[in-house]
Amino acid sequence: MRNVSGQADVVIVGGGIVGTSAAFFLRQRGVGVILLERFLVGQQASGTNFGNVRRQGRYLRQLPLANRSRAIWGRIPELTGADVEFMPVGHVRFLWADEQLAVVEKYQRDAAEYGLELHILGRNAIRERFPFIGPEAVAGSWSPHDGHANPRLVAPAFARAARRDGATIVENCEVLSIDRTGEDFTVATASGDYRAPIVLIAGGAWGGGFAAAMGEPVPLDVAGPQMGVTEPLPYFVHPVVGVSTKVPGEVAYLRQIPRGNIIFGGIARRNAALDEQRAKYDPAGVQAQFRQILRLVPALKHARLIRTWSGVEGYMADDLPVMGRSAKIPGLFYAFGFCGHGFQIGPGVGDVMAELIATGATTTPMEDFRIDRFGGSVPVRAHAP
Amino acid sequence: MADPRVIVVGAGPAGIRAAAALVEAGLVPTVIDEASRSGGQIYRRQPENFTRSYEQLYGTEARKARALHTCFDALRHRIDYRPETLAWAVKDGRLHVQSGMTAEALPYDALVLAPGATDRMMPIPGWTRPGCYSLGASQIALKAQACAIGEKVVFMGTGPLLYLVACQYMKAGNAPVAVLDTTPFHRQLRGLALMAARPGQLVKGARLIAALRAGGVRVVRGITPREVTGGEAGVTGVRYADAAGRTFHVECTAVGIGFHLRAESQLADLAGCVFAFDPAVRQWLPAIDAMGRSSVANVYLAGDGVRVLGADGAETSGKLAAQAVLADLGRPQPEDRTRRLLRDMERHVRFARGVARAFPWPHDKVAAIPDETLVCRCEAITAGELRAAVTALEAPEVNRAKAFSRVGMGRCQGRFCGLASQEIVAAACRLPVEKAGRLRGQAPVKPLPIAVTDGGSHA
Known part of the structure; x- marks a missing residue:
């Protein structure tokens, strides 16, 4: 008989931004929580991503969730007591090609129905508003209420707040197996078993392995973003900057923090492995990144790169996360596979999952993210612009 | 089969001796070095138009410096020598280098890393004031530019370099105001037995301190640094406490600070080498076998970048690493030579452990x-x-x-x-x-210009 290390209403597997915020919002609803994290909270994709608090460009039917999350972002200091460096400075996507204009205009109209305010700015307007932009840009799509935050701080802030409110957060605790035994799940770890009638799998790129073990396999690929940061420069790029393009080699993004460093990423993702604790940056891609960054902000030609990093992210075949209840096992919930887009919606996902677990339903539409959507032949959804 | 591609990073004592052994075996290694001239730190060459003699520049080490420079000069046209080049990353069997505004990825069959060491620094209130330098920088000013870091200089820290630099300043006519050592004298004696492995070096060290005393330089041991005093305009002095806790202030216009050395192990880290904690020096260092093989099959480590042994140990470790490369490429080396080098290496390791014991990181x-x-x-x-x-x-x-x-x-x-x-x-x-964990290395090893262009990636 193995010793039982803990028992609660809910065991959360995975301490990224989704798992920790779910723990926090479950405590807000008075639900008892144990969170098990294999390494340290927020160490993988949640801590190594770009830090984009961006709604524009998202899959349209994810916008209600993104809006709910955006409202939480503004309240994180009040909720957690921590400053996660969230700056609602706006998000602009620049266009290199006139043909892309129709795409962003259509997205603007569609997104308006979900309450997302976007402004399409022409050639002169972008230069007036964003004097840093390079000469090739033909237009921009401006989302005034999006922004950025420091990913290294967010999941740990939710974890501390959840613990303050009574959650048990166990780090360096790898989950070995999950079994349904009678009314309860038994979650086995090297340091003992944890029991709860409800389990939420929020294991990021590792979520696919758990789902498969529970009899619900999904198509999930693992990849690492390629991130870099420059030395500090005068603060002159205020919004988050991205590109709207059909050319994969042109996908680049950057943001500047007030202390002056420019954080950037984009171009190709690189393979990552689940058995590696850290995904590695691939120096072979750096010059392709530099070219796109300089296209956006030519003034960076005198800057220097001081650090690079990557992380382990889970990508679903249709580029949408898995969120919601298990299609097979009562009491089992999933929220994983955020396809590199999980940072902005993370706190909202935690809130929705807490609502779903505590009340049995949610006011936010989540139908498109069901785990059983891959059964049979699910068409691959087109990327939003 | 094409000639194996061997890259040596660093053109100091370890890198030069490794390259020489590879050339002797008929290979044409690529030698990457950040500096504009070969020699490394301790045998740093003066700029082309400077004319000081070897004796003036290197004192008791003049003969060794000349031998190393002569060795490199004979190699220079038999290797692919790339000065002023930064090795900024390693991944998947390629070394990523940058020179000026050009970057490229060099594939290798064997990689010898000999990047050397830098000063180990202790943060002290006021250590960022203008007029504060590391001991290494104080020495570079003298060797490369023939100038001192200031008129009235205090050297503070611990380790052999503290006394060496102080003596070099004295000989150059700029005797320091004081030498402040954090290690108490009785503690320094505890390294003696191990340092006796190299009696010559031990005597040289003792002579340095005697010379300072004879020259009227105040040497205080067992101090605790309190503050580098001064303002925006620069340093005005150093405040320290003696072993009894009494506080003193020495007036000066510049301070050289250093606490022995730290290995530049970032490239080994990026190459994926396994590290181990060395309690003697309280540093995480790449694990190597006696020859300098790392835990990664074709990566070899030599010189102060893997263990701080000093220049003589670096030369020996460079030769050994080259022997390991050649043996692993199927070109076995004479066993008696290897045995001799390994024996030599044992003395250097023993001596270095004595130094670590005599001058501990406080x-x-x-x-x-x-x-x-x-x-x-x-x-x-x-x-x-x-x-x-x-x-x-x-x-x-x-x-x-x-x-x-x-x-x-x-x-x-x-x-x-x-x-x-x-x-x-x-x-x-x-x-x-x-x-409490080991700090993970992340590329680039040093800042990389964003405007670099592709110099051919050999993909």
Whole structure:
């Protein structure tokens, strides 16, 4: 008989931004929580991503969730007591090609129905508003209420707040197996078993392995973003900057923090492995990144790169996360596979999952993210612009 | 089969001797070096148009310096020599290098890393004032530019370099005002038995201190640094406490600070080499076998970049690493030569352990620096902010404390603050330093210009 290390209403597997915020919002609803994290909270994709608090460009039917999350972002200091460096400075996507204009205009109209305010700015307007932009840009799509935050701080802030409110957060605790035994799940770890009638799998790129073990396999690929940061420069790029393009080699993004460093990423993702604790940056891609960054902000030609990093992210075949209840096992919930887009919606996902677990339903539409959507032949959804 | 591609990083004592052994075996290695002239730090060459003699420049080491320079000059046209080139990353069997505004990826069959060492720095209140230098920088000013860091100089820290640099300044006609050593004299005696492995070096060291005394230089041992005093305009003095806790102030216009050396092990880290904690020097160092083989099949480590043994040990380790490369490429080396080198190496390792024992990193003093002291110069983060990452934000180890506080995330990437921050975080976590994690290396090793263009990637 193995010793039982803990028992609660809910065991959360995975301490990224989704798992920790779910723990926090479950405590807000008075639900008892144990969170098990294999390494340290927020160490993988949640801590190594770009830090984009961006709604524009998202899959349209994810916008209600993104809006709910955006409202939480503004309240994180009040909720957690921590400053996660969230700056609602706006998000602009620049266009290199006139043909892309129709795409962003259509997205603007569609997104308006979900309450997302976007402004399409022409050639002169972008230069007036964003004097840093390079000469090739033909237009921009401006989302005034999006922004950025420091990913290294967010999941740990939710974890501390959840613990303050009574959650048990166990780090360096790898989950070995999950079994349904009678009314309860038994979650086995090297340091003992944890029991709860409800389990939420929020294991990021590792979520696919758990789902498969529970009899619900999904198509999930693992990849690492390629991130870099420059030395500090005068603060002159205020919004988050991205590109709207059909050319994969042109996908680049950057943001500047007030202390002056420019954080950037984009171009190709690189393979990552689940058995590696850290995904590695691939120096072979750096010059392709530099070219796109300089296209956006030519003034960076005198800057220097001081650090690079990557992380382990889970990508679903249709580029949408898995969120919601298990299609097979009562009491089992999933929220994983955020396809590199999980940072902005993370706190909202935690809130929705807490609502779903505590009340049995949610006011936010989540139908498109069901785990059983891959059964049979699910068409691959087109990327939003 | 084409000739194996061997890359040597570093053209100091270890890199030059490794390259020479490879050339002798008929190979044409690529030698990457950041400096504009070969020689490394201790045998740094003066600029082309300077005319000081070897005796003036290198003192008792003149013969060795000349021999190493002559060795390199004979190699220069038999190798692919790339000065002023930064090796900024290693991945998947390719070394990523940058020179000027050109970057390229060089594939290799064997990689010998001999990047050397830098000063180990202890943050002290006021250590960022203009007029503060590392001991290494104080020496470079003298060797390369024939100038002193100031008129009235104090040297503070511990280790052989402290006395060497002080003596070199004295000989150059710029005797320091004081030499302040954190190690008490009785502690220095504890290294004697091990240092006797190289009696010649031991005598040279004793002579340095005697010469300083004879020259009227005040040498104080067992001190605790309190503050580098001064203002925006620069340094006005050094405040320190003696072993009895009494505080003193020495007036000066410049300070050279250093606490022995730290290995530049970032490339080995990026190459994926396994590291182990060496309690003698309180540093995480890449693990190697007696020949210098790392845990990664075709990566070899030599010189002060893997273990701080000094210049003579570096030359021996460079020769050994080259022998290991050649043996692994199926070109076995004469066994008697290898045996001789290994025996030689044992003496260097023993001596280095004696030095580490005689001049310990004052880790307890580092862990106790006042909260307002800047630890991370690049990001301007204080010891108090770093401690708060542990106490208020619950960071349980060094990488998490770095992520929360930004210590070590600036231009130097922790090369100057990393070792001190490990001590401060470990103390705040109430853990022994070896249990508080190892700072992970991240490319680039040094800042890389964004405007670099592709010089051919050999893909």
